[in-house]
Amino acid sequence: MFQSFDSHASPDQGPPRLLALRAKLAAMGLQGFIVPRADVHQGEYVAPRDERLQWLTGFTGSAGFCIVLPDAAGVFIDGRYRTQVKAQVDLSVFTPVPWPEVKPGDWVKERLTAGVVGFDPWLHTADEVERLQRSLEGTGVTVSSVSENPVDTIWPDQPAAPAGKAFVHPVALAGESHADKRARLAEALRKAGQRAAVITLPDSLCWLLNIRGADVPKNPVLHGLAVLHDDARVDLFVAPAKLDEAVRAHLGPEVAVHPVEGFAEALKGLAGPVRVDKTTAPLAVSEILKGAGVEVAWGDDPCRLPKACKNAAEIAATREAHLRDGAAMVEFLRWLDEASPSGGLTEISVVQALEGFRRATNALHDISFDTICGAGPNGAIMHYRVTEETNRPVAQNELLLVDSGAQYADGTTDITRTVAIGDPGQEARECYTRVLQGLIAISRVRFPKGLAGRDIDALARFNLWVAGQDYDHGTGHGVGAFLSVHEGPQRISRVSEVPLEPGMILSNEPGYYREGAFGIRLENLIVVQAAPPLGDNRAQLAFETLTFVPFDRRLILREELSKGERRWLDAYHAEVLEKLGNRVSGATLDWLTQACAPI
Template structure:
């Protein structure tokens, strides 16, 4: 099993750990301290050593920030986690605050009216974040102070840092050699008169060097740093045990493997104009470069955009991964449909069985994130993760929301299906159909090249809006190629400003959540491609090709709410699913799929 259901945090630890942190603050003569959900690489997933926010507060979500003063503490979470945080955090110790509606700077100004010194670990915050926060606080005589991590001082049994082996990623799956990638990025540095780029994002480094790792769960990357020179040479900073001779030979003579501890000295040795990503690089990096006399040039990590635009080999890999994963999903859905109505299953049973179906492919490297499996009211918790304490029975007459994904060497998958358990709850049919209309609308949408996610996000919400409904998360996120299931810079949301380009893979996942009752989400992955129509258009247009292959539960659909074009799309999609997956299924599962994909 990849997923672990042990509950690792409880609200009752908040008070003593908060007290220990405040003792460390007093010793450091600080009036406050920032505790982000981050490591030095600013990734969504962090190793156990860096789970400081969870250790302090009990909150285990993938995004959040605790702000602690000597007598108050607040935790900021976004719309995905507003139900989860209530269950995990002691509200007597921490005030739960809504981000981005409520901002840390405003809260600090309110709670430190006389000013004060706020400490932060410069390894765990980007320069853009600290600059924005510092400007807002400075107007009120509140200063930000770089300091050692005070949580680490209080966390006596903190786990050690990871150092898993680094392995080559096949060029046939990447579609481009590392030499080609490095040459392209180096040309961009030369064009901007930059001597080097400091790379701190593990997935960027993994993409650039065609390597993968195992330092964090769910994302096959090594937690390393790198410096790329304008001469296309790279220095990779890693633990020596991570890189065997075979890997060094694969990397070639233009890639030097250095000790992780040599990173600081290498920054000190850089001169001239050096590219640093203001949003993602820890402020420690720019501080070090500036102190050494280099000119820091703020620029987006140069690997982010080319990594997001998948090669034809990566797109073919994604199709292969979704074909394999689709067969596993159908076997799972057929099993669930047969067994769940009799009762006796719990959420953990469902998650473990789904993982077993994927493992049976013989190709599963990991799950791409901890499965979200919410029965009944738990489905309304957008990023719910079942544990031994929360495990709920899958009861007949309720909805079950299952959001899951897999890591195969060919690609990364992410799929959500919502199904009824036995009798269909009548009150769920209309919202389910409205969510489906949103999925279909965006999947069919064409748009002029140059538009971004924010320009088409509303297409997926329109049917819900007309009914006075909405959801509090983005419609879709970028997805990596055997990398992170959440990948930028592209996304489908009101914040999505990066133009969508051919080859980008994204999720399309509208939803609806009724607190205390059920959650609904239907999710497919898509890749941006030139559309088949219109043939006689006057402008360059783009559209989506759907990658995910799995039936959408027809029992929850009100056909009367679907337009003829929407019915046609669904029927064609189901026909494609049936044709693609049937050869990979046993006879009984194939019969189930044929019924599930029958035309509406």
């Protein structure tokens, strides 16, 4: 299987590791140190070698950091992990800190009056370091980069750096050759008066060069660093063993391959201005450039927005990937309906079955993240990962939340369905219906060109707000094309200021979570497109739905839906049946026909 069920958290190891780290900091003359969940490439997903936050604290979430001081160690986590963190860290030595509500600088000032807090400049962006420095101005506390990461020095069995092999992503799926991409981006650099741009994000690198890799679990990305020059040449810094002859031939003479150890020295020899993204590149990049007298031009990673706006070939391929995945999901849901009444299912057996249906497509490259399968109260843990220790029976009269996805060569999927096991009760139906109304609202919306995700996020929450409810995560994240399942800069979130543009793929996933009781999340993927003419023909955008899997009609309170909501739901289910009917088995077609009946 692609998914394992071993426990990655080691709360019992937290106290001795924290003690060892504090001793190391004292020897270095530091009063504190910041341990992020980050690597040199500043991607969201990190290899086992870079799981420093998990190793130190036991916390396994995909975002967060720990600030270690002499008498306090705060684990900063956002709303997705408020429940999870309490079960994964030793609360006698680590204190969960709600972030971003509590700013790290404010937290430090309350606990430290003087001294130096260290950080690894390869693991933090210039933007986040600047914010922390500003917040500490006028105090006796300063922050300073260190040349040696103290966590690495006390981690005796730290895994080796990943060494996955790269492979070619065909132009038929990419929709554009890497030569054309390089030329297009180089022209933008010339227009901006910039000689080069530094690229550190793994998915940006893979998108630009039409390659994929195997350095990060569940995400087909290559770990490497690159410099794109204004004449469209690229210097690629990567472990040479990762590139076979086929990949080198694909890259061609305009992409020069160098050992990754030569990256820092190569930066010193660049002619400026050199574009650096202060929100994604490690601070060390700009420090090296400035130290060598090379002018730094702050600007966006040149790949991020073009990568986010999928071309026609990428969207067509993604549609096919979602239909394939939708058929596998429907086979799974039919199986679940038949198997659950007799009992005996567990969260792990459900995860195993779902992966089996995806494997049966004979096209599965990997799952796109560890499947979140939460039965009953485990569904309220937003990013729950089942282990042998936490594995819970799928009991009668409860909700089961299953959030999963797949990596196919033609697309990345991410879908969540919450289903009834027996009769979970009226309150569960009321909450489910409100969440479904939020998903429908985003699916139906038309909005003026130029609006960002923050401008429409509230639409998904309206019915929950009216009931005094909400959820502590964004409504949608960007998704790559056979790349990272979480992709920036596009989001549907109250903090997202990036205007939505045609071709951007996002998730649409409102939810509701009651700690200790149940969790509900419903998720489709959608793609931004130009809205058809209407009214006074203002330029507007809308969403095309990519995911086609029925919702659980047993949990929908029809009388609570408006006429427009019922019309959308019936049309969606009719389309599910039309698109998937000839892709599923005969027995599943009978189940699907009933599941897609008009509401």
